[in-house]
Amino acid sequence: MSALDVTDAPELLRDDEVPLSRRGPAATRDVVAFGFWLFLLSDIVIFATLFAGYAVLSGQTAGGPTGVQLFDRGRVLLETACLLTSSLTCGLCALSCVRRNTAATYLWGAVTFLLGASFIALEFSEFARLIAQGAGPTRSAFLSAFFSLVGTHGLHVTLGLGWLMVMMAQVTTLGFRPMIIRRLLCFSLFWHTLDIVWIGVFTIVYLGAR
Amino acid sequence: MDSHGDARAQAPGAEPGAHGNLAKYLTGFGFAVVLTLASFWAAGTHLVWAPGVPVLLAALAIAQMGVHLVYFLNVSSAPDQTNNFLALAFGIFVVGLVVFGSMIIMANLNANMMPMEQLMQMQR
Numbered sequence: 001m002s003a004l005d006v007t008d009a010p011e012l013l014r015d016d017e018v019p020l021s022r023r024g025p026a027a028t029r030d031v032v033a034f035g036f037w038l039f040l041l042s043d044i045v046i047f048a049t050l051f052a053g054y055a056v057l058s059g060q061t062a063g064g065p066t067g068v069q070l071f072d073r074g075r076v077l078l079e080t081a082c083l084l085t086s087s088l089t090c091g092l093c094a095l096s097c098v099r100r101n102t103a104a105t106y107l108w109g110a111v112t113f114l115l116g117a118s119f120i121a122l123e124f125s126e127f128a129r130l131i132a133q134g135a136g137p138t139r140s141a142f143l144s145a146f147f148s149l150v151g152t153h154g155l156h157v158t159l160g161l162g163w164l165m166v167m168m169a170q171v172t173t174l175g176f177r178p179m180i181i182r183r184l185l186c187f188s189l190f191w192h193t194l195d196i197v198w199i200g201v202f203t204i205v206y207l208g209a210r
Numbered sequence: 211m212d213s214h215g216d217a218r219a220q221a222p223g224a225e226p227g228a229h230g231n232l233a234k235y236l237t238g239f240g241f242a243v244v245l246t247l248a249s250f251w252a253a254g255t256h257l258v259w260a261p262g263v264p265v266l267l268a269a270l271a272i273a274q275m276g277v278h279l280v281y282f283l284n285v286s287s288a289p290d291q292t293n294n295f296l297a298l299a300f301g302i303f304v305v306g307l308v309v310f311g312s313m314i315i316m317a318n319l320n321a322n323m324m325p326m327e328q329l330m331q332m333q334r
Contacts, residue, residue: 034293034294034297037294037297038297041297041298041300041301042301044301044305045301045304045305045308048304048305048308048309049308051309052308052309052311052312052313053312055309055312055313056312056313056316073250073253073254077250080246080250081246084239084242084243084246085239087239087242087278087282088235088236088239091235091282092232092235095232095235189283192278192282192283193283195278195282196275196278196279199271199274199275199278200271200275202249203249203267203268203270203271204271207249207250207252207253207267208253208264208267
């Protein structure tokens, strides 16, 4: 063994000096979270196409109602409060899960679920009111774009609620295994990302309506 | 599990130290609440010059997205997060291309389109 090999031996170097080729595979948690991060970014690109469609079509009301006539800002503020607070409680749930605190995980999971469900209920009743007023997705290009964009976000939140229920059931049946903690961390990333998309929705669709 | 190799590439939200930070979550939540209320205030106020309101709303929204990324998703430009940060930069690039590209192209087509009456006459 030459002198060079000895000085290059990974165990003699600090972590950040180990050459990339000698570090071995990354930890599973890092690989999983990075892959999930790429999925989230691709999901954001889907929303970007819907935002682009909305931006192009938002003025095409075909003689129908405009955004200012239809949207209720008080309700949107309430929806935003629900989603933002649920983002915090979802983070607290993931935190409790990492600390293997069962009671806190269930508590914050339940609060997150209730806030998310309130958001969906508010959005659903808004859609029902619009459709009852004759301002459904078939009324104008503006409303088609509105229902696609906001509806896709609502669909994501609904699927997230299902995922949260599955995660709580898995914590019950499987306990805090590394696999379960990884999944709950991924859920937490998903939920925070939906909140980021919602910032775009309330700014462009509701507050930007004219 | 990973006591040795933690200095290398880490995924967002996966740092053992940073993710266990309750104070970070609460700080981020505080910033987000202030920015959200500021957005709703800016949309209804007459204190700001009306044509400047969309710019103000955009600035507040971008600031809040940054707050969410840093405080909730734990994305940073630290050397151990290069992969996540590059992926994020590429994502933002694609989003900008799709949104602003579509808007510019459609506005251009719209401006160059023949007025509807002439178009109808040509079809006769």
